[in-house]
Amino acid sequence: MSRRAILPICLALLALSAFAGLCVGRYPLPAAEVLQALAHRLGLAAPPADATADVILFAERTPRVIAAMLIGSGLSLSGASYQSVFRNPLVSPALLGVLAGAGFGAALAVVISAPTEIRLALTFAGGAAAVAVGVGVARAFGQGGRGIGDPGILLLVFGGLVSTALFTALLSIMKFAADPENQLPDIVFWLLGSLAAVRPAQLWLVGPIIALGSVALLVLSRYLDALALSDDEARSLGLPVGALRIAVIAAATVTSALTVALAGVIGWVGLIVPHIARLLVGPSHRRLMPVAACIGAVFMIVTDGIARTLTPSEIPLGVVSDLLGVLIFLMVLPRIRRGWV
């Protein structure tokens, strides 16, 4: 199959899975009914006979499916970008501590019983603070004659370890301080990840920023090939390496921190999806990034569909995505290895 055909196929899969995502759930809706309701919203058809279906579809499922798409593609794009700038295929968006920090922010919001908007803000602030700590630590120790603001990769990884450890500890303090009757289950549930709590209001608040961060990463993707080589090579090809690396990290951080704000800490989508995309279209980021975004979105919609249909009560999204991720990763691992020798 030609590599050019992959992206259209992925887009078709995305449309298909999004539609399926609207149909499945505790109350399965027939495809015809969903189509009619959608057409009605667009002013193309009469209202559907069943008003409940309309409510379920637009108050409940549409936000979920849109959130799943944004989260899946956002995490995949962040992951692929991180893997490129850190020149390591085993890196995930969690590397600089963004997920640990965002998890801490969300837990803090639960403990102080903050309203939803504050919770979103704290989650984001936690993720950003964690990355700031990681990069700050790296820069504090990175004065080896490099450009300003560019501590180099190894120190950034080190900074990320420090900040992940720090914010994981802070998160534990929050768990310890939380009221074990109501707050602790809330935190634990949040950390397992779920799209059940996504409401249109939240989606309007956070969704556009995730989309913006994703678009920024797609635009930056033309630099990612050269950044994946060595610093000196990228510089000799005319790139402002330090500034670009910071820009990519910033966009990826905003994007992945906000996915936590929407749906909790969701496994390693950001690690595996780029591998699958690389397997399909090769490592060149101009082709890789759009395909990774599509596959990530499909993966998340399917995962969420499984999470809400497999058992009567919803299985946490993080659990399903982790299990599914393990399975897929084991399947593609032999082929990934072959490409690298």
Next chain:
Amino acid sequence: MSPVLEARGLSFRLGERQVMAEVSVALEAGDCAALLGANGAGKTTLLRALLGFVRPDRGEVWLDGRPLGAHGRRAIARRIAYVPQAHVPSFPYTVREIVSMARAPTSGWGSTRTDADEPAISGALDRLGLTALAERSYASLSGGERQAVLVARALAQGAQILLMDEPTASLDLGQQARLMALLRDLAGEGHAVLMSTHQPELALRWFNRAVLLHDGEVLGDGPPRSVLTPETLSRLYAVEVRLVDVEEGVFLRATARPGRDRGVPSGN
């Protein structure tokens, strides 16, 4: 002829230690220059300074009659191409993809490919004999082939000045000879080549100029046959070196002096 790239009195300090002092080298079109010196003599530092990767503590690098700092990163990339030592990247790029990255500075990162890109890429692949390998994974090639890919990328960049950091280190005899012949041709076509190497024989056989770096200072600069003498070579590498004239050139023989060399086992 005026120099295209010029180091003017470069000095580097590393803490208290002076690692380079007042190094001045001017590169002209047609130069095929070997940069020689022991490990730690400052070869790589000089190359990195000429590329603008590091700023010297004193002195300046000039490109086309202006300070390097007055040129933008991309403008520099259009004038100077860099060939690092081959290494394996983290992702399985094909040979063509690696070479294509060279077209970034000319076509602009923001724009799509121009008409000049494809010929430049295929031309460079062809010149290095890599056309048959174009769709192979770069990581799966041998060290010598990977090095050739990086030279092809530098050619595809279309820059007049080529700076190379020990590109011959992983090459076999044939690859070495082919690369040297290519560099000599390129210099003949008006390129300026500066290549660091650990093999003085290469300079004697192929190059029209040798620059000798010793403890961060220029020990000699000129035609290889006049600059590379037993005296300078012996100082450069801290071993006794004899040059033996043979029918078609010079044969170089180094004799280590036990106890006086730098931590390397003695022998002939």
